Amino acid sequence: MRVRHRTQNLIAPPTPDLAGLAIAAPARGRDRSAGSAVPRRRSRIVLYSHDTMGLGHKRRNLLIAQALGRADLEADILLISGMGEANAMPLPSGIDTLTLPALSKRADGQYQARRLSLELKEIVRLRSQLILATVKNFRPDLLIVDNVPRGAIRELDATLDYVRRHLPTRCVLGLRDVLDTPATVRRDWHRAENMAAIRRYYDTVWIYGDPSIYDLRREYGFPADIVAKMRPLGYLDPRVRASTAIAHSQIQQLGLPDTDDLILCQVGGGQDGAALATAFAQAIFPAATTGVLLMGPFMPPEAQRQLRTLAQDNPRLRLVDHLAEPTLLLAQASRVVAMGGYNTTCEILAYQKHALVVPRVSPRQEQWIRADRLHRHGLIDVLHPADLSPDCITQWLHQPVASDSPPPINLSGLDNLVVELQKLLAVGAMPDSQAC
Secondary structure, X not given: OOEEOOOOOOOOOOOOOOOOOOOOOOOOOEEOOOOEEOOOOOEEEEEEEOOOOOOHHHHHHHHHHHXXXXXXXXXEEEEXXXXXXXXXXXXXXXXXXXXXXXXXXXXXXXXXXXXXXXXXXXXXXXXXXXXXXXXXXXXXXXXXXXXXXXXXXXXOHHHHHHHHHHOOOEEEEEEEOOOOOHHHHHHHHHHHOHHHHHHHHOOXXXXXXXXXXXXXXXXXXXXXXXXXXXXXXXXXXXXXXXXXXXXXXXXXXXXXXXXXXXXXXXXXXXXXXXXXXXXXXXXXXXXXXXXXXXXXXXXXXXXXXXXXXXXXXXXXXXXXXOOOOOHHHHHHEEEEEEOOOHHHHHHHHHOOOEEEXXXXXXXXXXXXXXXXXXXXXXXXXXXXXXXXXXXXXXXXXXXXXXXXXXXXXXXXXXXXXXHHHHHHHHHXXXXXXXXX
């Protein structure tokens, strides 16, 4: 068994349009002929995420949208996503979503249509046309692309080229803290011609991480001109996420025991979390504790059936299908067992939870690299998935929780993002006369 425990080391702080989508842009600036001022149009922001595996990209963009909505920017924000499952939470005024026909990523890393009986080429063409038509008509002042410079299977190419030729829209690429191993990133980015896309289309690159933990500029050996566009912002703190009455009602409806010792297991969307979920369900919980397993909306039905059978024999294990706002449950937990996705990790760090992370190591090494670096800085415990077993989980659960404060880490990513966005909006205002 290779459970790595927290240490005490401190760190320094030309595509056809879709018909019927024409939208008239409100007037801006001053009407010189009449000599009178007219109201400025609200800024418009588009956040794109390709969402082919799990809920991570969509949830990250939802968090960013909510933070922008709270920042009094006088902006209309449109999220373009391939994941409709994350729409369960009501959105604040000024934020709306466009859900694309869904793609999924197979275990071998290849893409396919998630629900429609379409060839990959067909569904990518459909998604690409929807994105382009939306951007043409919405005419955003700012386009923020999550993690994939050209979109899934280059579905953003037509939109990025249109924006560059016809709109003064500012384009931002947002990258999570870790992408993959350096060799894999170099191979994949070369194959996708991502460097050329960043040079041609993007004004800046935001990094949602703390370079004292992992500095992807150095780790991946990016060229100097690409590095010059990069702005490390810090991790995105989920504690600013808007909490709603519906979210609190969902927690209350679970009917959890009134105990201060709740143990939570999270497996992201659940599509590849069955092994961890099963090991947790078979673990022996300490006395006077309750285990809650959040299965996620994409856990395979057979795995769910097996977990429900296990739960029948364990009165201190509760199963939850899906919560729109899982941080409310995490905030109550004394311990957390989880996979190592970006959003889950940020939640663990922000709420300073005693956590055992069992990261995914396929088809990408991203989760393992992140977990290993955070472990080295004494922020989490780590278990390699090859060593996963109910006994390992049981042993970790029965160890005392360290009473020391966790090392400092930069969780100001959202605040810094708002500042950077305001700078871009100040220099990239959309003229009224710009034609579509």
